[in-house]
Amino acid sequence: MKIKKLAVLLTAAALTASAVAGCSGAKETEAVASGAGAGTAAETTAGTTAAETTAAENTAEESGKEEAADAMAQEDEENYDTGDASKDNTRNQDGIGEDELLVVSFGTSYNDNRRLTVGAIEDAMEKAFPDYSVRRGFTSQIIIDHVKSRDNVAIDNVGEALERAEKNGVRNLVIQPTHLMDGLEYTDLVNEVAGYSDAFGKVAIGKPLLTTDDDFKAVMKAVTEATAEYDDGETAICFMGHGTEADSNHVYAKMQDMLADAGYKNYYVGTVEAEPGLEDVLAKVKEGSYKKVVLEPLMIVAGDHANNDMAGDGEDSWKTAFEGAGYEVTCLVRGLGEMEKIQQLFVEHAQAAVDSLSK
Incomplete structure (x- = not known):
């Protein structure tokens, strides 16, 4: 196949505030990229959840995948409650159409937190870009596997999400990461997307939260x-x-x-x-x-x-x-x-990426 032009736009975003949960020893591992629902506090629950590194901002590579795997193995033997997985929209549906906005996050196995943060950002994207099908991709396979094993909930990794987009005939693909910074995981994302440059007509990648x-x-x-x-x-x-x-x-x-x-x-x-x-x-x-x-x-x-x-x-x-x-x-x-202003800043980054497709 002929390699088509890969348009990569790096956009910017920012953060906001949310509500309060008291000090507690509640234990959960999650990742960067990472967040919570619009204007509400993430609930703190007793117990231990899957080992995942937070992001925001940052990444699995940056915190140690081996440590995450070891912690998860220990956590499997413990009692914990992360919330109702069925309330979360995994956004791995087909029937995408020609225009897709893929929101890429590190991920978290904490069900309520995933819905209130990553899910809320995706909801904001869906509202802001009604002509685009919003889909989800996680970069942490550890988290994906754990959620699948524990809750029987399937979440696409980035490769699976890109393959889904290709099979669905997507022509214009916008990818917005929820990373805090332009670090190792963001670079990995750009490189992985480049491998699919012949699959789509145009591709634009939004910038992480803290850029300009x-x-x-x-x-x-x-x-x-x-x-x-x-x-x-x-x-x-x-x-x-x-x-x-x-x-x-x-x-x-x-x-x-x-x-x-x-x-x-x-x-x-x-x-x-x-x-x-x-x-x-x-x-x-x-x-x-x-x-x-x-x-x-x-x-x-x-x-x-x-x-x-x-x-x-x-x-x-x-x-x-x-x-x-x-x-x-x-x-x-x-x-x-979790904060509405943060969600909207990610929307601004995605908007810049969308705008770049018409240039």
């Missing part, structure tokens, strides 16, 4: 507005990102610098897997005269990292560390994807 300076400003505005009630001068507001060994890890330092430059002196950004880490954030907070600390994930989905590493009762959690340092701790367990 305007994206960072929009995200900063969203998260500060969502936590404004806590910014009383005696409370440190700390955001926990995932972190990555890739160069894209700089987004966390950039967000911290922009918060400081904008006058948000009581806001701090750290990561669970990279730098700055918990010790760095705790040291910064100790430099102030704070009495209380608010913890919130800077991730699309509030999964294991949010519920366990941030808000859990384990000795290594952020909550435990700050309580041990004498602070009164409040945990806001909510994914960025």
